[in-house]
Amino acid sequence: MASDIRNAVIDFSRMTASAVAVVSDVVRGGQPLVGFGFNSNGRYAPSGILRERMIPRLLDARPETLQAEDGTNIDPVKCRHVMMTNEKPGGHGERSVAVGTIDMALWDLAAKIEDRPLYRLLADRYNDGRFDPKVEVYAAGGYYYPGKGVDQLRDEIRGYLDMGFEAVKIKIGGAPLEEDVRRIEAVLDVVGGEGRRLAVDANGRFSLSEAIRYAEILGPYRLKWYEEPGDPLDYALHSAVAEVSTVPVATGENLFSTVDARNLIRYGGLRPDRDVLQFDPVLSYGLVEYLGTLEMLARHGWSPRRCVPHGGHPFGLHIAAGLGLGGNEAYPKVFQPFGRFAAGTTLDRGFATLPEAPGIGYERVPGLCDIFRSLVE
C-alpha cells in the first residue's frame, strides 16, 4: 500500500500490508467458505510472525481447540488462545498486528458460516441484538505530500464532501505552526466554518510544551477533535493536554492491547464526556481483545459511543454497527484498495450503510477482492 503521502512522523513510500485467507471445510454452493483479513495501515506487514508463529500454531492445533462447542463454526476466541500459546506478556506490537490480521479473517469466516453480515452476528452475541443500521464515518486525509499547497488541500476536502462525508480529518505537526493554521482555516472555510466538521491529527509528534501550545491555539476553532498530540504512551502528556484542551482529545490507535488501553484510562486524564478512543481492533490482537477493551472501558465508566476505531476498514464498520460504537474512520482517497467501501455502501450526510453480504463483504470491495482471490486460486 505504498504511497507518497506523509504525516508528521513517517512517510508511506514503503508501507506494506499482509493479507490472509482462512479456508474452511464448510462447502456452500460447491465452494469452501473462506474468511479474509488484512492489517490496517501505519504498521507494517507482520509477515515473519504470521509465517513462523501464528499460522503454524493454528495449523498444528487439534480441531476442537479452534471450534465452537457444537462443532458447527470456528471460534475466534479459542483461535486467539491457540495463537497466543507460549507468548510472554507485554511487548504489544507487531505480534498484535499478526494476530489481529488472522482474527479479522476468522470473524469474516464465522459470519459467512452463519450466512449473515458480521455486524448482525456481533449484535446478537454481544449487544442484545441491537445494532446501528448506519455508522458515522469521517474522511481521513489532509496528508502532506510534495508540492501540495492549500489549494490542493481545499480541492481534496471538497472531494470528500461531494462523496457524502460531513466531517474530515487533516494532518498537523508536519509543517510550521503558521502553515498548519492556514491549512486549518482553509478547510474550515470549505466545511462552512463549522469546527465540529474538522478533526486534526498530530500523529504523536509533539513535545509536552508543543502539544499544549497547539491545544490552546486550536481551542477557539471548536474542532471535532485534536488527535495524538504526543507520544501515545506518554500518559502524563495526555493528562496535561486534556486539562487545557477545550477541543476533545482523541488517541489510542498506537496502543495495541487491553492492558495498554487500561493504562491510558487510568493515567491519561481523558474525559469520558467528550474524548475519543481510537483503538484499532486489527492492530491490537483483533476483535477478541477489543471486546475485552470495551468491558474494561465499561468498568471505568466509558461508553462504547466514545470509541471511533482507527483503520478505515469495513471490519471496523461492522464492529461499530454491531457493538454501538461512536463511528469509524474512512480513507476515501488513501491506502487503496484497502481503504475502499464495499460496492453498494451508500454514504449520506456522513453516515455509511453496512453491506448485507455474509461476512464482512470484502468480495464486494473493488481491487481488494482481487487481492484476496489471488490468495486462494
Added chain:
Amino acid sequence: MASDIRNAVIDFSRMTASAVAVVSDVVRGGQPLVGFGFNSNGRYAPSGILRERMIPRLLDARPETLQAEDGTNIDPVKCRHVMMTNEKPGGHGERSVAVGTIDMALWDLAAKIEDRPLYRLLADRYNDGRFDPKVEVYAAGGYYYPGKGVDQLRDEIRGYLDMGFEAVKIKIGGAPLEEDVRRIEAVLDVVGGEGRRLAVDANGRFSLSEAIRYAEILGPYRLKWYEEPGDPLDYALHSAVAEVSTVPVATGENLFSTVDARNLIRYGGLRPDRDVLQFDPVLSYGLVEYLGTLEMLARHGWSPRRCVPHGGHPFGLHIAAGLGLGGNEAYPKVFQPFGRFAAGTTLDRGFATLPEAPGIGYERVPGLCDIFRSLVE
C-alpha cells in the same frame, strides 16, 4: 534455542533466536572486522522485521548517515536513527528486538574497531572512564520441566554454587503454592538458609490478589527479590505489591522502550532504595535506547546500581561493567550456547570478570562462536 523447560507462562520447546553479523570494510590482519549480535531469550527471532525493514534500511543508507563524524568508526546512535525511519511511535515489541539485535552487533563492531573490550569503550564514552572490573551475576534457573522434583532442583542449585555463583533464581507460579513453598525452602537449605541468595520469578503470571498473597508469604524468607509478580504493564498491581512486599520487587524485562520504562517509574510505585529494574538492552531497541533509559532513571532519582538486566548475555555483562549497573543475569545451564560466558571468564564468589578481547568477546564463547562464524563463511 529450543528446550523442554517452562516458566509459569510459557514453555520454550519452540523458542527461536536471530543471530546477525555486521561486516565492515575495516581490515585487520587481512580480515574485515565483523560485529556479532543475537536476541536474548523469551522473545522470538524477529526474522521478518530484520529482513524486510531493519537490514534493508541500513544497506540502503548513505555511509555518512551511519558513521562517526570523523569517518573512522560506525556510530550505533546514527544507525539506530536510520533503522527507525518511518516507524510510528508506540507498539514497542518485536521491532524493538530486531533493532536491539543489530545494535548489539554494531557495538561489538565499534569496540573492535577501537581495538578494546566494549566495557572500556562504554566507560570512557558514558561513565567518565569508570568501570567495574567484575560484575555481580546470579544463576537464573529453577525452571519447571517434566518429571523435575525437589531433589533435581537441589542438584541444579548445588551445581550453580559449584560453578562459583553465590545467588540463584528459581521460577514460581507454575505449580501450586504449597509446592512452590517446598521448592523455595529446599533451595534455601542449599544456599545456607540465606534469603539474600535466592530470588524468585513469577513471570507475570499472578492476578493482583495472588501477587499480594505471594508477597506476604515470601516476606519472612527475606529473599533477594520477587520478580514479575503480575502483568508487566499493570503498574497499579506493581504499586500495590511494592506497598506490601518487604522483599524487593524486580521487574522490567518485558518493557521494551524508555517510554514504557518511564511509565513503570511514574506509576509502578517501586522503591528506589531497594527495588530492581531488569530492562534488557537487547530486547528493547539496544544500548542506544538503554542509555536514554538510564538518563530517565537518573532524572527520577534512580541509581544505575538498581539495574540488573535480563538476558544473561555477555553484552549485558559489558554494559553492567562499563556503566556501573548493579549486576547481570546469567543462564549457566539454559538457552545454550547463548547463555555461556566467554572462555577465560572467571567466576568467584558471585562475581564474573570481563573478557579482555576486543568487542564483546563472542569469538571466545564455545558454540556461539561457531554460529556466528557460519554467518560470514
